Amino acid sequence: GEPLFDRVAFIGIGLIGSSMARAIAKLGLAREIVCSARSQATCDKALELGLVARASTDAASVVADADLVVLCAPVGAYAAIAPVIGPRLRPGAIVTDVGSVKQAVIRDVAPYLPEGVHLVPGHPVAGTEHSGPEAGFAELFENRWCILTPPPGANEAAVDKVAEMWRRFGSNLEFMEASHHDKVLAITSHLPHLIAYTIVGTATDLEEDTKSEVIKFSAGGFRDFTRIAASDPVMWRDVFLNNREAVLEIIQRFNEDLTALQRAIRWGEGDKLEELFTRTRAIRRGVIDAKQA
Amino acid sequence: GEPLFDRVAFIGIGLIGSSMARAIAKLGLAREIVCSARSQATCDKALELGLVARASTDAASVVADADLVVLCAPVGAYAAIAPVIGPRLRPGAIVTDVGSVKQAVIRDVAPYLPEGVHLVPGHPVAGTEHSGPEAGFAELFENRWCILTPPPGANEAAVDKVAEMWRRFGSNLEFMEASHHDKVLAITSHLPHLIAYTIVGTATDLEEDTKSEVIKFSAGGFRDFTRIAASDPVMWRDVFLNNREAVLEIIQRFNEDLTALQRAIRWGEGDKLEELFTRTRAIRRGVIDAKQA
Ligand SMILES: NC(=O)c1ccc[n+]([C@@H]2O[C@H](COP(=O)([O-])OP(=O)(O)OC[C@H]3O[C@@H](n4cnc5c(N)ncnc54)[C@H](OP(=O)(O)O)[C@@H]3O)[C@@H](O)[C@H]2O)c1
Ligand SMILES: NC(=O)c1ccc[n+]([C@@H]2O[C@H](COP(=O)([O-])OP(=O)(O)OC[C@H]3O[C@@H](n4cnc5c(N)ncnc54)[C@H](OP(=O)(O)O)[C@@H]3O)[C@@H](O)[C@H]2O)c1
Incomplete structure (x- = not known):
């Protein structure tokens, strides 16, 4: 299919992030994939596995030219990540995530996003008990539900684009209020x-x-x-x-x-x-x- | 291998009983297998599946010439089954079971066994969420534990024979006190x-x-x-x-x-x-x- 995105940046690339990166690569949904992780070891592993073109422990540096940023870290880390990446996001960029809770994510991330950056929170109801970039696989989301919880007034085109990505992964989409x-x-x-x-x-x-x-x-x-x-x-x-x-x-x-x-x-x-x-x-x-x- | 038993009688032939019957047939551990079940439908099903040579809702009638009787009904049924089969057991017969609890089984069954009949309670730690004679399969017990809880003073030859049957099924044996x-x-x-x-x-x-x-x-x-x-x-x-x-x-x-x-x-x-x-x-x-x- 046609690429949906130019550059996708993952913040955190463990089980879920690496599964998405694999699916995006397999389906040709982006021209480039980059990532940030907390540790240099995980950045190195993501490069070694061929998941990303570039990886850095500095989240701000990888989001600069991304039109899609996907937060794939534990949700407790979002409050620290958002103020770091916020100022570097380009207008029109979409920020989505995969966190297992949704109200807290909106609470912690939304205040740091500049005008013109669109927040589309999401949660793929799929997973395994394993973690880290080696645990992921492109088919993880097939025939599973993905729940999107766009806040009231969310940009429709942005929501559609994120929804389309999950559909291409083989997921069924559901929209809900975060609460x-x-x-x-x-x-x-x-x-x-x-x-x-x-x-x-x-x-x-x-x-x-x-x-x-x-x-x-x-x-x-x-x-x-x-x-x-x-x-x-x-x-x-x-x-x-x-x-x-x-x-x-x-x-x-x-x-x-x-x-x-x-x-x-x-x-x-x-x-x-x-x-x-x-x-x-x-x-x-x-x-x-x-x-x- | 050599048959271990002449005639094996199952009282109850659902998931566990039918898996044992299949394993016994596959491995040639008995010359004949017979069974009793509560309902005629299950008796008919056991015959139709070729699990047994004879089936009857009358438990007493199937145990008469058995050298091994295996109780494979829910443990709450043992108290009613024991007095029915007790008087018909032949001297030297072994009574074993597969119940998930063991003290209650000894309490409910032992008092009804005549002199010379040997009780060797057992519990295969294996199962599925399915039930009935169609749910069973011969490999259910492979690489699983089977726990035997012979009461103090149990006949050693009888215990050995039951243990050997489980070993031939591919199980690992463990001996324990019922409590x-x-x-x-x-x-x-x-x-x-x-x-x-x-x-x-x-x-x-x-x-x-x-x-x-x-x-x-x-x-x-x-x-x-x-x-x-x-x-x-x-x-x-x-x-x-x-x-x-x-x-x-x-x-x-x-x-x-x-x-x-x-x-x-x-x-x-x-x-x-x-x-x-x-x-x-x-x-x-x-x-x-x-x-x-
Ligand atoms: N696992 C599931 O079944 C499942 C299912 C649905 C949704 N989720 C959600 O998906 C998200 C990720 O889960 P996962 O299973 O993929 O976890 P994971 O395999 O443990 O990966 C977590 C990733 O986040 C990075 N990270 C951790 N703390 C960070 C921080 N403070 N700042 C920046 N990056 C950080 C880690 O980097 P290092 O390796 O360098 O620490 C790692 O790359 C979570 O929000 C979770 O709620 C998980
Ligand atoms: N399922 C497991 O995972 C598992 C694992 C280890 C041990 N066990 C033990 O194995 C035993 C049997 O379990 P199962 O899973 O094989 O059960 P099941 O598939 O439901 O089969 C039970 C059998 O017992 C018969 N039965 C029921 N009530 C009876 C009664 N009052 N008198 C005579 N027969 C009666 C049934 O006959 P009808 O079909 O005619 O009712 C059926 O043939 C239980 O004691 C259980 O604790 C089970």
Whole structure:
């Protein structure tokens, strides 16, 4: 297809950034791709992998001539990145991102963007438990949803261009208000990760003997949680710190439901257990029907 | 190899029973396989699939000439099955099982076994979220652990024979006290299932709109829980009712740990979150190194 962009600059190039860079290169969506990362090692790795034409630890220097800037760092880093890149953005440039929370991103980035620079926040609902530029692959976004949360009054042409990029990646597009995004993702992503971290954490506190048995016999269900709880610690720290209210509210509901199950077990109320365990099967069918399994 | 058994009788022939029947047939470990199931439909299906030479809803009639009887029904059914089959077991017969809890099984079955019949309780730590005789496959147990919990004074020859069967299936054998089994599995299997049921249950209580969004965007982590929470409701009801104490104890610990995380999020204690999220990665490495991933 026709290139959509002249120069795309990634700020952060780990799992998500490098997957996008690979997809852009594969599909010929940009004439040049450049990047910045926190460490020189990651910049070197991105060059070595042939993901980018230029890489620098100085974010300001790579955004200067970019018509698309994609923030792909942990969301907690945005507040420091935005004031650095803001003054160097050229008029008409689009700034988008892939952060797992959206209200905080708008809060931290929008104030630093000059007139004529367009903010189109986004979140691809796709990922793995691996991180870094070597973990990415061009097909990561195929048949997955990408949610865009343009603030009221966002530039339509800019939104269309970002949407078109995701469509070319093979994603399905969805538009939402940032606050709604943060509520829905608190349930579908943030709570599951928190619970997985908790349960694996509970196991790390056991005596050594029991801990090695837990690992040995993990095929009974536990191992699936260990995979989720192997996700990047900094990324997830930032998600929870930046979606505090929605996450705390859903933990509260989860807690109430767990307490009810606990009581049912304590009092031997088999009917209640069976009723819930039957109800949850319908959701699985929904996930399979929606081709998200 | 040489057949280990003359006639093997399965009481219950769903995912686990039918996987064992397939493995026994494939490896030629028995001269004949027969079964009983609760419903005529399952008996018919087992015959149609060629899993057994004979099938009956009357458990007593199939165990009469068996030298190995394998209980593969939900553990809550054992208390009704044992008094039915007990009087028909022939001297020297071995009774084993695959139930996910072990103390309750010994409690419910042992009292009904006549002199000279040997009880060797077992639990293959392998499974899927599917159930019924069509869901099984001969390779289910390969490279998975099988835990045997023979009571003190169990017949050694009988234990050896059951262990040999699992080795031929490709499983690794482990011997444990039943009470220890129930504690370890409460962590590695029962709690993960309970948590998955809870979180998916929490989602089923949401308004219709949000619920359909949760399904749509489930790739963020939630979908893995829906798979676990699609497991058989009766089987899991019976597990929780029959391993009440160990499960309640581990829920208690989990709750404390979740409360601590909740506080860390509320008070913005990023260091605590990051520290835990880093610690849990080590367990994942353990699971991968133990080839249980
Ligand atoms: N992983 C997922 O499943 C997933 C899914 C959807 C969205 N997301 C979102 O995608 C973003 C990136 O996640 P990821 O999985 O790609 O992470 P990742 O693989 O860990 O990569 C993060 C990248 O950001 C850079 N970085 C870190 N701190 C920085 C800072 N202070 N300033 C500038 N760059 C910095 C890192 O550079 P160094 O290597 O030099 O540290 C690295 O290149 C996050 O906002 C996350 O919420 C992730
Ligand atoms: N699924 C797993 O991941 C897994 C893993 C390890 C151990 N286990 C244990 O294996 C056992 C069987 O589980 P499964 O997954 O194979 O279950 P399943 O696929 O649901 O099959 C259960 C079988 O038991 C029969 N049954 C049910 N109630 C019965 C009763 N009251 N009397 C006689 N037969 C009855 C069923 O017959 P109908 O079809 O006629 O109802 C069916 O043939 C359980 O004790 C479970 O704890 C399961």
